[in-house]
Amino acid sequence: MHDHIEAHEPHEDAREDGARTGTVFRKGRGLYDVRAGGAMVRCSISNKLHKRLLYPTSDPSSGTLRGVQRVADIEVVDPIAVGDEISYVPGDGETGMIREVLPRRNTLARSITDPKRRSQGRQLTQVIAANVDQIVPVFAAAKPKPRWHLLDRYLLTAEAAGIPSLICVTKIDLGDGEALDEDLEVYRRIGYRVMRTSSKTGEGVDAFREAIAGRTSVFLGKSGVGKTSLLNALQPGLGLLVKEISGSTGKGRHATSHLEMFPLDGGGGVVDTPGMKVFPVLDDGMDRASYFPEMRPHLGRCKFGADCSHSHEPGCGIKEAVEAGDIDERRYQSFLKM
Numbered sequence: 001m002h003d004h005i006e007a008h009e010p011h012e013d014a015r016e017d018g019a020r021t022g023t024v025f026r027k028g029r030g031l032y033d034v035r036a037g038g039a040m041v042r043c044s045i046s047n048k049l050h051k052r053l054l055y056p057t058s059d060p061s062s063g064t065l066r067g068v069q070r071v072a073d074i075e076v077v078d079p080i081a082v083g084d085e086i087s088y089v090p091g092d093g094e095t096g097m098i099r100e101v102l103p104r105r106n107t108l109a110r111s112i113t114d115p116k117r118r119s120q121g122r123q124l125t126q127v128i129a130a131n132v133d134q135i136v137p138v139f140a141a142a143k144p145k146p147r148w149h150l151l152d153r154y155l156l157t158a159e160a161a162g163i164p165s166l167i168c169v170t171k172i173d174l175g176d177g178e179a180l181d182e183d184l185e186v187y188r189r190i191g192y193r194v195m196r197t198s199s200k201t202g203e204g205v206d207a208f209r210e211a212i213a214g215r216t217s218v219f220l221g222k223s224g225v226g227k228t229s230l231l232n233a234l235q236p237g238l239g240l241l242v243k244e245i246s247g248s249t250g251k252g253r254h255a256t257s258h259l260e261m262f263p264l265d266g267g268g269g270v271v272d273t274p275g276m277k278v279f280p281v282l283d284d285g286m287d288r289a290s291y292f293p294e295m296r297p298h299l300g301r302c303k304f305g306a307d308c309s310h311s312h313e314p315g316c317g318i319k320e321a322v323e324a325g326d327i328d329e330r331r332y333q334s335f336l337k338m
């Protein structure tokens with residue numbers, strides 16, 4: 001994905017006017033909490049940057065990227081994301097003015113329906129986080145029980161962004177270990193790393209902590225799977241509110257309501273997300289099967305070549321691999337659904 005935000009040699013002029021660089025950890029209402037040199041600085045956006053942050057509409061009929069909208073007009077799609085490296089000019093106390101967004105290494109994005117053009121089903125791209133080292137799809141062994149198609153969608157989203165995934169199964173104190181292991185084996189065979197944890201008993205938490213140390217990770221998972229609890233277990237000082245199921249309404253209280261990154265002791269951070277729907281942003285020119293690592297070796301074996309949709313065509317290399325047991329049948333069904 002391309003970065004729409006201009007950035008030019010920040011380090012050069014940074015020295016001239018005392019600008020510093022930092023990482024966006026939290027945002028809301030035009031304010032950004034930026035971590036710089038161990039401190040948290042509350043930043044606003046400079047007027048100059050505000051004017052320059054133009055969001056190109058993804059409308060192909062506009063031809064060029066001239067069809068732009070001012071950022072101020074857009075509520076959902078915010079061009080500064082958690083994880084962004086920015087440069088800012090320090091103000092009084094722990095405040096600053098963001099002047100520039102530095103080039104991104106990658107972006108974890110999802111496709112959403114434009115709230116203003118819902119009836120037309122217009123799609124927008126929303127960046128969930130930038131400069132991500134790994135995506136952690138989080139699943140509960142039980143309560144709620146795992147939904148593998150959802151996992152496949154997270155993995156696809158990560159593949160499309162070129163970001164590695166680390167699958168984490170939580171609440172293993174509740175689960176049916178053996179049946180679960182069989183399902184997980186499918187993912188291990190593909191090459192995904194799978195870890196099992198319980199925030200209640202602490203099982204697997206040390207190993208998991210090691211796996212995320214020093215990196216920027218994004219937790220993705222349905223509401224109630226235990227993402228925030230896991231974060232608390234990883235770093236007990238955090239004491240984040242976890243969801244409580246209210247007896248009278250059956251609805252969750254204290255569920256995570258926004259996206260925020262938490263710094264890990266010893267480096268790195270975890271972006272905790274509220275359970276949210278994640279639809280991948282895919283490149284139309286790419287064969288969707290190439291986002292499934294286990295399907296890649298079989299691409300190019302189809303009789304109809306690049307025209308093969310791998311669904312009904314005769315002589316399809318992917319279907320043959322499914323029949324031969326080289327590709328898991330359920331993963332293939334997930335592929336067809338996507």
Ligand SMILES: Nc1nc2c(ncn2[C@@H]2O[C@H](COP(=O)(O)OP(=O)(O)OP(=O)(O)O)[C@@H](O)[C@H]2O)c(=O)[nH]1
Pocket residue numbers: 170171172173174197198199200201221222223224225226227228229230241242243244245252254255256257273274275
């Ligand atoms: N038995 C057991 N319960 C857990 C575990 N982890 C979390 N829970 C419970 O599961 C519920 C939901 O946990 P949360 O951490 O709030 O879940 P979440 O994924 O952050 O949910 P959202 O913020 O809504 O996306 C809480 O009641 C936790 O106490 C675990 O390892 N074992």
Ligand SMILES: [Mg+2]
Pocket residue numbers: 227228229242243255256272273274
């Ligand atoms: Mg939460």
Ligand SMILES: [Zn+2]
Pocket residue numbers: 302308309310311313315316317318319
């Ligand atoms: Zn095919």
